[in-house]
Amino acid sequence: MTALGDVLRSAACWPAALVGSLLASVLAWRLGALSADGAAAAVAVGTVVAGAGGWGWAALLLGFVAAASAASALPPRPQAPRRNARQVLANGLVAAAAAWLHGLEAVSAGPAFAAALSAAWADTWATEFGVRYGGRPRRLWDRKPLEPGASGGITAAGTAAGVVAAVCCGGLAGALGIAPAGWTAAAGVAGMLLDSAVGGAVQAHYRCTACGRETELTRCGCGARTRRVRGLRWVDNDATNLLATAASGALGLWWSLPGRLP
């Protein structure tokens, strides 16, 4: 009876997870937060997280999405570009993989899921707050001044916002019974710092051929083409984000091994 009940319960859960993710993603697309392919990726991530992890996990994911969207709407630059599928997956793929593992009941992957979201949340807030209120960013290890918004640069305002984000994610994960608050916050801060280190050391950086501005994009904001000046061509901002969330997720997975957590 119990086994049959479990099957019925999970069978009812997945369609509801799909419908809920579809509604939330269409809303985000209508509000201008997601592109069409970004919304499709968000449906996939949301369905796996809610279907395999359950509604508590979906609530933590929604908390991150709402916090990230709210930060993009801050003055003085409230118009953020729509997030595309690559950006959605860079922030959500590791969390979805952790939920999938958890659903298989092979491992208790709550800490990995919360840690990956904590890193994504911290990095998003660090970027959004840092670009607006942080002034000139400096490289993590040698304090070299960089262009505002450049990957690998940190600002006091951005770092403070990132720490607050990790603490928010930890508090929410703890309240929802997914993972311990302190561990989750620490994993988020570690992911944010790794993101800055990788962003500064190996991510591709370009210089505009027209206005000379340094950017992480292959096309400058002024519309002209850019030339790569350092970093690896295939390591863009999304690859850096994916690596940072994967590292934090791995840390969370290690913690959730038997005997590691108090």
Ligand SMILES: [Zn+2]
């Ligand atoms: Zn330019």
